[in-house]
Amino acid sequence: xxxxxxxxxxxxxxxxxxxxxxxxxxxxxxxxWASDDRVSPWWRWDTFTNKEDVLTFMEETVLxxxxxxxxxxxxxxxxxxxxxxxxxxxxxxxxxxxxIASQYWGRGITTEAVKLVLGTIFGDMEGLERxxxxxxxxxxxxxKVLEKAGFTKxxxxxxxxxxxxxxxxxxxxxxxxxxx
Amino acid sequence: MNDDLRTLVSYIIYxxxxxxxxxxxxxxxxxxxxxxxxxQKPKTPTITLRKFTLSDVDAFMSWAADPxxxxxxxxxxxxxxxxxxxxxxxxxxxHPWYRAICIDNTPVGSISVKPAPGEDRHRASIGYRLxxxxxxKGIATEALKLTIKAAFEELDHLERxxxxxxxxxxxxxRVLEKAGFKExxxxRKYVRLKGETRDMVMFSFLLSDAV
Numbered sequence: 001x002x003x004x005x006x007x008x009x010x011x012x013x014x015x016x017x018x019x020x021x022x023x024x025x026x027x028x029x030x031x032x033w034a035s036d037d038r039v040s041p042w043w044r045w046d047t048f049t050n051k052e053d054v055l056t057f058m059e060e061t062v063l064x065x066x067x068x069x070x071x072x073x074x075x076x077x078x079x080x081x082x083x084x085x086x087x088x089x090x091x092x093x094x095x096x097x098x099x100i101a102s103q104y105w106g107r108g109i110t111t112e113a114v115k116l117v118l119g120t121i122f123g124d125m126e127g128l129e130r131x132x133x134x135x136x137x138x139x140x141x142x143x144k145v146l147e148k149a150g151f152t153k154x155x156x157x158x159x160x161x162x163x164x165x166x167x168x169x170x171x172x173x174x175x176x177x178x179x180x
Numbered sequence: 181m182n183d184d185l186r187t188l189v190s191y192i193i194y195x196x197x198x199x200x201x202x203x204x205x206x207x208x209x210x211x212x213x214x215x216x217x218x219x220q221k222p223k224t225p226t227i228t229l230r231k232f233t234l235s236d237v238d239a240f241m242s243w244a245a246d247p248x249x250x251x252x253x254x255x256x257x258x259x260x261x262x263x264x265x266x267x268x269x270x271x272x273x274x275h276p277w278y279r280a281i282c283i284d285n286t287p288v289g290s291i292s293v294k295p296a297p298g299e300d301r302h303r304a305s306i307g308y309r310l311x312x313x314x315x316x317k318g319i320a321t322e323a324l325k326l327t328i329k330a331a332f333e334e335l336d337h338l339e340r341x342x343x344x345x346x347x348x349x350x351x352x353x354r355v356l357e358k359a360g361f362k363e364x365x366x367x368r369k370y371v372r373l374k375g376e377t378r379d380m381v382m383f384s385f386l387l388s389d390a391v
Contacts (some may be wrong), residue, residue, distance in 0.1 A: 130369040155365020159340040
């Protein structure tokens with residue numbers, strides 16, 4: 001199991017953020033953010049209401065995902081982060097996605113998780129030259145995470161994605177290791 | 181000599197034959213019109229869009245075999261019409277929206293609209309190619325305008341048309357702007373093209389812009 005670590009100093013309470021692969025035994029922790037009504041509006045899935053559905057989701061989507069990690073705080077999963085690579089002529093790029101339980105918002109944890117990904121993903125995925133992220137224009141918190149992690153805002157793609165049944169404008173961010 | 185010019189020449193001849201001095205302003209206008217006629221910008225020929233047929237293979241080769249046209253495409257120029265025929269059969273004919281750009285019903289290029297994968301059916305991307313001899317005449321711009329109108333009419337739920345142009349392809353960027361597309365940003369290292377990773381300019385045309 002790979003572990004990447006960093007220390008955060010925040011008012012005399014250092015926190016250790018690590019990334020590791022998910023296991024089905026993480027279902028209870030996964031359920032915490034998957035069932036959180038404050039989290040799901042920003043993510044493409046609907047709020048989960050029972051653990052069986054989360055277990056199925058973990059079996060069908062999380063565990064088979066080519067690159068997905070649990071964001072752990074002091075060893076305990078508090079969120080998830082994934083990198084989804086494109087195919088064919090678009091293999092040079094991959095999309096970053098992340099989610100974290102709402103009680104941990106605003107503490108720099110997601111930013112640290114993104115930085116950990118940046119430190120490892122370009123070595124893991126040969127030929128990857130661009131890591132991009134699409135953020136809802138209203139999701140200022142997520143935009144701050146990316147900016148603090150060193151991403152560049154490239155523009156607003158209007159009516160780009162359907163989010164919760166509504167056609168939404170998305171902000172495009174990217175991290176280019178040779179430039180950023 | 182156009183009609184306006186003819187009228188003015190007649191006016192001047194009349195003036196001199198009747199010992200009137202021609203109005204100086206009219207003389208000025210006469211010389212300006214003559215200048216304009218000599219330096220008039222060529223009008224864009226009338227273009228139409230239609231579906232491809234297998235008999236269009238020779239016309240298709242006029243751009244598909246030309247490295248100047250394929251420079252910003254992923255594919256290399258075709259050298260064998262049999263390969264072009266295979267492409268028309270397997271890719272063009274079954275395509276959801278692929279049209280020949282025609283002058284007098286002869287294809288001089290092609291334009292296609294490809295819906296986004298998955299759930300995002302409200303979004304589609306446009307690509308176009310034109311035979312080299314027909315560049316610089318406003319044909320691609322006209323084809324885009326016709327395509328925008330047709331795509332929003334024919335494709336259900338379509339709200340966003342998008343197109344990307346290589347940062348080193350200003351001609352294509354101008355064509356998109358003239359057709360009414362709006363630049364949204366430069367997407368760095370966005371696609372692989374012939375062994376290189378390219379920066380692309382993203383453009384969009386929204387249904388709400390078409391009003």
